[in-house]
Amino acid sequence: MVENRPVRDVLAHAVLITGVLLVAFPLWVTFVASTLTFEQIVTVPMPLWPGDHFLANYTQVLTAGSEKGSSAPVSTMLVNSLIMALSIATGKIAISILSAFAIVYFRFPGRSFFFWSVFVTLMLPVEVRIIPTFKVASDLGILNTHVGLALPLIASATATFLFRQFFMTIPDELAEAARIDGAGPVRFFIDVVLPLSKTHMAALFVILFIYGWNQYLWPLLITTSESMYTVVIGIKRMIAGGDASNEWHLIMATAMMALMPPALVVVLMQKWFVKGLVETEK
Amino acid sequence: MEKRVVFKSAWLPYVLLLPQITITVLFFFWPAAQAVYYSFQVQDAFGLTSKFVWFENYIYLFKDSHYLSSFRVTAFFSVMVATSGIVISLVLATMADSVVRGALAYKTFLIWPYAVAPAIAGVLWAFIFAPSIGIVTYFLKKLGVDWNWIINSEQAMLLVVVASVWKQISYNFLFFLAGLQSIPKSLLEAAAIDGAGPFRRFWTIVFPLLSPTTFFLLVMNIIYSFFDTFGVIDATTEGGPGDATKILVYKVYYDGVKAADLGGSSAQSVILMAIVVTLTVIQFRYIERRVQY
Numbered sequence: 001m002v003e004n005r006p007v008r009d010v011l012a013h014a015v016l017i018t019g020v021l022l023v024a025f026p027l028w029v030t031f032v033a034s035t036l037t038f039e040q041i042v043t044v045p046m047p048l049w050p051g052d053h054f055l056a057n058y059t060q061v062l063t064a065g066s067e068k069g070s071s072a073p074v075s076t077m078l079v080n081s082l083i084m085a086l087s088i089a090t091g092k093i094a095i096s097i098l099s100a101f102a103i104v105y106f107r108f109p110g111r112s113f114f115f116w117s118v119f120v121t122l123m124l125p126v127e128v129r130i131i132p133t134f135k136v137a138s139d140l141g142i143l144n145t146h147v148g149l150a151l152p153l154i155a156s157a158t159a160t161f162l163f164r165q166f167f168m169t170i171p172d173e174l175a176e177a178a179r180i181d182g183a184g185p186v187r188f189f190i191d192v193v194l195p196l197s198k199t200h201m202a203a204l205f206v207i208l209f210i211y212g213w214n215q216y217l218w219p220l221l222i223t224t225s226e227s228m229y230t231v232v233i234g235i236k237r238m239i240a241g242g243d244a245s246n247e248w249h250l251i252m253a254t255a256m257m258a259l260m261p262p263a264l265v266v267v268l269m270q271k272w273f274v275k276g277l278v279e280t281e282k
Numbered sequence: 283m284e285k286r287v288v289f290k291s292a293w294l295p296y297v298l299l300l301p302q303i304t305i306t307v308l309f310f311f312w313p314a315a316q317a318v319y320y321s322f323q324v325q326d327a328f329g330l331t332s333k334f335v336w337f338e339n340y341i342y343l344f345k346d347s348h349y350l351s352s353f354r355v356t357a358f359f360s361v362m363v364a365t366s367g368i369v370i371s372l373v374l375a376t377m378a379d380s381v382v383r384g385a386l387a388y389k390t391f392l393i394w395p396y397a398v399a400p401a402i403a404g405v406l407w408a409f410i411f412a413p414s415i416g417i418v419t420y421f422l423k424k425l426g427v428d429w430n431w432i433i434n435s436e437q438a439m440l441l442v443v444v445a446s447v448w449k450q451i452s453y454n455f456l457f458f459l460a461g462l463q464s465i466p467k468s469l470l471e472a473a474a475i476d477g478a479g480p481f482r483r484f485w486t487i488v489f490p491l492l493s494p495t496t497f498f499l500l501v502m503n504i505i506y507s508f509f510d511t512f513g514v515i516d517a518t519t520e521g522g523p524g525d526a527t528k529i530l531v532y533k534v535y536y537d538g539v540k541a542a543d544l545g546g547s548s549a550q551s552v553i554l555m556a557i558v559v560t561l562t563v564i565q566f567r568y569i570e571r572r573v574q575y
Contacts, residue, residue, distance in 0.1 A: 012377040015377045019370075019388075019392065020392060023391070023392060023395060026410055030409070042415050044415055045420040096302065105289050106295035107288050108296070114303060117311075118306060120310075121306055123555065123558045124558070125509050127509045127531045127534065128534070129313040129555075130534060130539065131544060131547060132314070132316035132320070133313040151305065152305070152309040155302055155309065155310060176287050214397075214398075215399075216400065216401045216513035217513070217516075217535070232399045235405055235517070248415070251405065259399070259402050263394045266396060274393075277456060278456070
């Protein structure tokens with residue numbers, strides 16, 4: 001605090017509280033709607049205080065899905081989302097840490113070529129190569145599979161850069177000492193590099209889990225069977241038609257379940273989340 | 283930067299790189315090359331035969347008023363998302379940096395929307411703004427606003443902008459907060475002793491020192507509004523009404539997947555790639571400069 005100005009302090013709190021409330025408003029409305037009946041929601045204006053259909057709505061979508069749109073149970077979708085998010089996060093970390101180790105700790109022909117090939121993937125998001133990527137997945141026969149959901153998304157330039165940058169800061173003396181003690185690269189990687197990378201892996205994991213959970217376009221393209229829907233896709237499929245004809249009480253219950261897991265990860269692992277976010281982007 | 287101490291092996295580095303490179307080639311380079319190849323072709327209506335037509339698809343695109351309108355829509359949309367997101371977040375971050383009590387609580391309550399998928403963000407906002415049953419619509423109607431984003435272009439655009447900005451505030455906020463916290467307090471104290479008030483201090487010290495962060499966020503927000511907002515649009519307006527919210531990415535998807543126009547959609551993909559390359563180069567040049575700083 002540079003000066004003590006109570007008026008400005010009050011103003012700051014007022015702005016922040018307004019901000020927090022505006023940001024939270026859609027979440028509150030969603031939660032309230034997920035505890036009401038369909039009739040209560042379509043009675044304009046809908047109540048802004050939770051009703052007593054919390055259990056009924058959540059049990060309905062978890063076990064049986066919606067009635068008009070997709071009839072896949074949301075529990076299956078949540079499992080699909082979880083599998084997808086976990087495989088993308090672990091897959092990206094695993095293949096990136098291996099390639100960063102190869103690029104930093106070895107000199108070999110084609111080294112910078114491989115490094116730049118990984119870099120170029122930054123410039124090719126799924127959105128710009130929709131149909132050809134779909135064709136590759138279809139030729140490999142991985143449409144409507146968990147492998148198909150995760151595999152094409154696990155190449156990662158940012159994770160590779162992050163590990164590369166971190167490996168550059170590991171003192172050379174450690175590698176030297178390991179070599180003198182007769183440890184080869186694999187030993188060194190397992191006993192020295194991996195334990196040192198733990199905090200970076202944790203931070204990346206949080207960011208990549210959210211990234212994986214929230215994927216939209218790719219699962220939309222390759223999942224045609226309801227049993228393979230992720231929860232984010234499931235919601236889109238439940239919105240069948242106009243405005244008042246949607247089963248909003250069920251859609252909102254599904255929305256709550258789709259957003260809670262990543263939101264809890266952000267809030268509970270705030271430290272790792274902030275570290276991961278700031279580091280992967282720089 | 284190079285390591286002084288390295289290991290020797292003729293095959294191990296290749297084995298370590300193999301998984302990453304395989305996926306990169308299979309799902310990135312090969313499809314991207316295919317997109318370029320398709321963009322020079324025209325398929326017949328059944329997709330059975332195709333003809334090599336050089337740049338015809340591109341020429342057609344730039345004569346197509348729908349495509350040009352998609353460019354305008356994208357430009358407007360990304361400017362709106364980037365500027366309003368940055369301004370709101372900067373205000374919130376400045377306030378959060380100045381309060382002593384409750385800073386962590388505010389931070390927690392402002393960062394969670396980052397975790398919400400764009401498509402879900404779209405659904406939440408579409409629900410509270412729903413033309414017949416939305417709670418905000420109800421209040422707007424009381425104020426005499428005829429709100430219906432399903433048929434009104436401007437309102438549809440406003441809806442997707444609000445949903446996209448809402449999701450992105452957390453991201454901008456965190457980077458601004460980190461930037462603000464790295465400004466030495468002694469600078470602000472010195473200025474205060476010299477008699478500069480809070481606004482003067484903000485514009486002459488804080489804002490210039492934040493400019494690298496602001497520029498970085500500007501690029502990131504443009505990338506976000508070009509690509510990641512696909513989910514917001516697909517879950518709400520689906521590009522409509524008419525073409526009012528059909529941004530470039532949505533048009534690639536629509537023409538390629540729904541209208542099955544392989545050549546035209548691929549040509550659009552190639553143009554989008556060129557845009558991403560430009561944005562990435564700008565972003566990395568800026569980071570390089572910052573490192574030398």
